[in-house]
Amino acid sequence: HAPLPTAQRLAVDPYAGCVAAAQRATQVTIAIAAREIESAIDAMTDKAAPRDCTASAAAAAPSHGVMIGTRDDPAIAALGLPLAKAGDEGFVIRSIERDGRKLIVVAANRPVGVLYGAFALLRELQTGTAIDALDVTEQPKVDLRLLNHWDNLDRTVERGYSGQSIWDWWKLPDVNDPRYTDYARANASIGINGAVLNNVNAKPDSMTAPWIAKAAAVADVLRPYGIKVYLSARWSTPVELKQTTTADPLDPAVAAWWKAKADEIYAAIPDFGGFLVKANSEGQPGPQDYKRTHAEGANMLAAAVKPHGGIVMWRAFVYSEADPDDRAKQAYADFKPLDGKFADNVIVQVKNGAIDFQPREPFHPMFGTMPKTPLMMEFQITKEYLGFATHLAYLAPMYEEVLDADTFAKGKGSTVAEVIDGSLEGHKLNGMAGVANIGSDRNWSGSIFDQANWYAFGRLAWDHQLSSDAIAREWAKQTFTPDPAFVQPVTAMMMGSRETVVDYMTPMGLAHLMATGHHYGPGPWVSDLARPEWNPVYYHRADKDGIGFDRTASGSNAVAQYMPQVARGFASRRSVDDKDLLWFHHVGWDEKMKSGRTLWAELLHRYDRGVAGVGDMQARWATLKPFVDAPRFEEVTRFLAIQQREAIWWRDASIAYFASVSGRALPTGVQPPA
């Protein structure tokens, strides 16, 4: 926490001192919350060293103070706050006057709510809410708010662009890196309450005793912060560990092995959250290898964790060679017939789009069409397809676009957000997962602006009604300065950034055009990969006449997987939005767009707009130098220069390729790549 601007600092200053927290001695989470407030207010008001409040908790400042606790604290209970509205994890923050003292109260039903409330209070103070008028009651809209780490046991991170895994497996369980605590603090400050520690492409070792002990050590650090640990499980683990001869979910020996394994894990981690499973996807083993369904597989694992209160998050990101027709249709085709067949502690985890974390995809057709199955959202925070850590792309507008999309499941206004928070169909299990962008880089996320994506994910998991704009503002104020002369332009820069990336990489509904394997840079010409659906040409289908994937009735008919109103909207050339056009339609190069331009001219226009957008970000950032410390300013400046160069690369390579396919002349200024 940086010192506040003078006016704010003067208002906060009288509240510096020891927080009154009667439960400090008995509740570790309350003690943490109290210390967070004390040290943050010290930092915001530029006090020297944080004082030791443990022995003198009640000795708060005479005229002003902060008081925190749960409803079990009589002093809190006596205040008659609306704690019924705070639920299990929420909180109430109020400025009150009592016996001539000005008090800020943070109250909750459970200690973790007090911790969330403490961080919310600090957010209010840092973003400039008037301190004597605080009146906030909140509870999260979604229950499972999870990070998925794609962290391997050798500390590499799949699709990670911020250094090694923060989990130092080699030294665990004996040594707990202090970063685990900071990780827990950062996550608790935005309400994240679960972490899947290992990659979905899991190894059997993660289920062995040494690794369970390591996970248990991490769980011990995260627990006081309200964060549960989960593990990704590899389907064939018992076979690979030579414990069983098959991984057939209906074989009693397999079920018994997993049950014993779950018992072993829960003995080490009593509040273990459960398993995340990637099965029969991209070559991973799964129940279909034994002619069993995803539901039969998920339910077997679910039975193993059920006695302990655990859950199974079963991923719907499946596609296989067997069905080359349209990869976008596969998850729905596999899962729709299983609707209603999953055990009550299974939740199916669905990516935001049917292909794979593209800069833009229409929402996944499973949302709204699987009423009997709880579905959780899987967003990608790490920017696998959006330029890794060096391209600036604030992802909250993308998350928001998907969450706000209307599935029409129960008529107009049945948003994806209402599907995943469980309210549309009344599902008790509900959640949102984000594939983490966290690593051991000093800035945690590979770039300072990528921290905003972690932050925004957590804030939207807590409250999907928050606007991406408001979240950007909050983040900018807390990360740099609350000065409006900074916050306004930086927010504008962030808000436009994702659309800029869409423009120079995959405009108008194009997707999956990235270079092979690493997915960095353009590769729309690639056509020689072993599986048809790995090749960019499979997705754009450009030829001399036109471009785009016909997913209407005359093509793969993927539109039919949506509710009829949605399907009609996407299928009609009149109603489909230009931003999704080539996702659903194969369009002639010379056809007229809504802008009046031909498709070819419109594409050129958008690629150019993308390049110009990066130029605008550079120009804007340059003006913000007075507000930013030199190292961060310099790093962002250099990253934007990379982005500028590579936006041009994307544009020129894409246009040159499409020009060659369509037999058009290269527009002036476009340099075909060497």
Ligand code: GCU
């Ligand atoms: C993408 C990504 C893989 C990842 C997969 C998944 O395809 O490139 O690295 O394993 O998604 O989500 O399972």
